[in-house]
Amino acid sequence: MTTLHEGSSMHAGPTTTGDSVLVARGLSKRFGGFMAVNNVDLSIRRGSIHALIGPNGAGKTTCFNLLTKTLSPTSGTIDFDGHDITQMRAADVARMGLVRSFQISATFPHMTALENVRVALQSSYGSTYRFWNSLKRVEPLNERAMHLLERVGLANMAKVEAADLSYGKKRALEIATTLAMEPKVMLLDEPTAGMGHEDIEPITELIRETAKGRTVVIVEHNLSIVATLCDRITVLQHGEVLTEGTYAEVSSDERVISAYMGGVDED
Amino acid sequence: MSKTSVIAIALLAVALVAPLFVYPVTLMTILCFIVFACSFNLLLGYTGLLCFGHAMFFGSAAYVAGWLMKTYGLTPEMGILAGGLFSAALGLLVGIIAVRKSGITFAMITFAIAQFVYFILLRSPFTGGEDGLQKIPREPVLGLIDVTRNFNYYYVVLAITVLAVFFFYRIVHSPFGEILKAIRDNDARVESLGMKPERYKLMALVLSAGLAGVAGAMKASVFQFATLTDVSFPISTEVIIMTLLGGLGTLFGPMVGAGFIIYLNEYLASFGEWALISQGIILLLVILFLRRGIVGEFNAWMKRRQAS
Numbered sequence: 001m002t003t004l005h006e007g008s009s010m011h012a013g014p015t016t017t018g019d020s021v022l023v024a025r026g027l028s029k030r031f032g033g034f035m036a037v038n039n040v041d042l043s044i045r046r047g048s049i050h051a052l053i054g055p056n057g058a059g060k061t062t063c064f065n066l067l068t069k070t071l072s073p074t075s076g077t078i079d080f081d082g083h084d085i086t087q088m089r090a091a092d093v094a095r096m097g098l099v100r101s102f103q104i105s106a107t108f109p110h111m112t113a114l115e116n117v118r119v120a121l122q123s124s125y126g127s128t129y130r131f132w133n134s135l136k137r138v139e140p141l142n143e144r145a146m147h148l149l150e151r152v153g154l155a156n157m158a159k160v161e162a163a164d165l166s167y168g169k170k171r172a173l174e175i176a177t178t179l180a181m182e183p184k185v186m187l188l189d190e191p192t193a194g195m196g197h198e199d200i201e202p203i204t205e206l207i208r209e210t211a212k213g214r215t216v217v218i219v220e221h222n223l224s225i226v227a228t229l230c231d232r233i234t235v236l237q238h239g240e241v242l243t244e245g246t247y248a249e250v251s252s253d254e255r256v257i258s259a260y261m262g263g264v265d266e267d
Numbered sequence: 268m269s270k271t272s273v274i275a276i277a278l279l280a281v282a283l284v285a286p287l288f289v290y291p292v293t294l295m296t297i298l299c300f301i302v303f304a305c306s307f308n309l310l311l312g313y314t315g316l317l318c319f320g321h322a323m324f325f326g327s328a329a330y331v332a333g334w335l336m337k338t339y340g341l342t343p344e345m346g347i348l349a350g351g352l353f354s355a356a357l358g359l360l361v362g363i364i365a366v367r368k369s370g371i372t373f374a375m376i377t378f379a380i381a382q383f384v385y386f387i388l389l390r391s392p393f394t395g396g397e398d399g400l401q402k403i404p405r406e407p408v409l410g411l412i413d414v415t416r417n418f419n420y421y422y423v424v425l426a427i428t429v430l431a432v433f434f435f436y437r438i439v440h441s442p443f444g445e446i447l448k449a450i451r452d453n454d455a456r457v458e459s460l461g462m463k464p465e466r467y468k469l470m471a472l473v474l475s476a477g478l479a480g481v482a483g484a485m486k487a488s489v490f491q492f493a494t495l496t497d498v499s500f501p502i503s504t505e506v507i508i509m510t511l512l513g514g515l516g517t518l519f520g521p522m523v524g525a526g527f528i529i530y531l532n533e534y535l536a537s538f539g540e541w542a543l544i545s546q547g548i549i550l551l552l553v554i555l556f557l558r559r560g561i562v563g564e565f566n567a568w569m570k571r572r573q574a575s
């Protein structure tokens with residue numbers, strides 16, 4: 001079992017930032033007296049699907065918040081695509097291609113599915129302060145928006161307000177919105193949480209398909225999804241990295257098994 | 268033709284003949300408050316910002332425009348424009364202080380600044396203190412049209428109102444307006460999609476303050492005086508009630524709300540405190556039974572009917 005710190009001996013090439021698109025060093029976040037994330041080192045390989053797993057409260061979401069600059073770290077540095085983004089703002093980081101989804105569904109409830117996606121397209125095509133233009137100006141984006149909705153199976157719901165979509169469809173809409181940013185790295189926080197079986201399968205397939213040509217970091221409690229989807233897994237516990245490796249490596253690790261004791265198994 | 272334009276044309280037709288039946292000053296008051304309510308709606312209904320001191324934009328523009336018209340003999344349309352620009356600038360100032368905050372913090376900051384503005388206007392030499400600014404002249408509009416008669420001036424005020432409402436409509440139906448709605452719905456998500464919500468909020472606040480300024484300056488030219496009442500807290504709450512009663516985030520809601528409340532105020536004027544009490548009761552009824560406001564509930568009812 002290798003931990004991240006020394007890089008993996010199983011892989012021939014050196015683990016420089018050259019083949020890592022996102023690197024965190026010594027990342028910590030303190031809430032009052034409580035260390036939610038404690039000295040975490042993470043290195044996400046370009047093109048991989050990387051899972052962040054761990055028991056409830058392990059600090060996975062906080063890690064996401066730090067990596068995307070939704071929160072500022074107490075200490076540590078973050079490099080994205082060769083740039084130090086530690087001091088940057090979430091909006092600027094997103095523009096550079098590091099885009100996240102949220103654990104709690106984050107759509108724009110009183111806007112239609114099409115408008116939801118179009119907001120992201122407006123952003124990536126250079127958002128505008130032009131309040132004097134008619135909406136006709138953004139209609140050329142509709143085609144691209146429809147294409148994205150099609151990809152997530154929402155083409156026939158383009159005119160439905162997000163609030164009226166089922167839970168699973170909301171999550172799909174979120175992915176379409178995230179994809180509209182054409183992210184280099186997409187961070188998905190429990191994309192299948194609270195979904196019924198019928199929704200999980202297509203979403204997993206969608207993630208697999210959209211991961212082509214980009215990097216995905218995913219927080220996921222469902223270990224069977226992690227097993228089939230992810231190349232690499234980092235296990236967090238009490239805000240610290242417990243171990244990192246492939247699914248086979250991680251799942252046979254004593255410490256991981258005991259961390260998950262009585263917790264989530266293959267469900 | 269869209270349903271919106273049909274309603275808009277019908278309303279305009281009513282407005283054109285209304286002064287034959289209703290006292291023009293009452294109608295002009297309604298028009299001023301329609302613009303004011305649109306301005307408030309732009310912030311709360313379309314951006315999700317609750318401004319708790321909107322009277323500062325309304326009232327200070329009334330004073331500034333009144334003072335310019337009185338001192339320099341500005342024509343009404345120029346005075347109203349100046350009032351709008353002044354309040355837009357004030358909005359920029361308020362925005363720089365407040366726009367990074369949201370929810371109750373934003374509301375309290377705007378409230379505090381509004382109190383401060385009230386105090387400044389009370390103490391300024393040009394405002395006439397407790398008496399207010401009296402005898403504001405009405406020069407001929409564009410230097411041509413005599414508007415000393417209220418009946419004539421009504422049509423000028425109507426024209427400006429139509430322009431202002433169209434301006435509001437343009438904003439909320441623009442690409443920019445689409446981002447505003449997204450910010451209202453979920454500003455953290457907007458940030459995560461690469462946009463900086465506070466910049467859009469600042470812009471919205473400037474535009475809204477400018478519209479409120481137009482409304483206030485217009486009112487000063489209608490009544491030919493500006494007083495501390497125009498910058499006072501009751502005006503800030505009245506615009507909230509109008510907007511909620513009519514329907515937050517709807518085009519016609521604030522118009523209905525403004526018309527209703529102003530008419531009620533006029534009707535109850537002779538009953539003293541009853542106007543205030545009735546406003547309280549209306550607010551209560553709206554909160555309990557008409558969460559979407561009159562127009563909002565109507566739209567929802569239409570939507571349900573179409574669905575079934």
Ligand SMILES: Nc1ncnc2c1ncn2[C@@H]1O[C@H](COP(=O)(O)OP(=O)(O)OP(=O)(O)O)[C@@H](O)[C@H]1O
Nearest residue numbers: 031035036054055056057058059060061062063103
């Ligand atoms: N803003 C905050 N203020 C204080 N404590 C926080 C804050 N955010 C998270 N925490 C705490 O930090 C710890 C890690 O939370 P986090 O949400 O990162 O866990 P998680 O691994 O995502 O858990 P879950 O699987 O339940 O989503 C928890 O104990 C949580 O209570």
Ligand SMILES: [Mg+2]
Nearest residue numbers: 060061062103
């Ligand atoms: Mg979490």
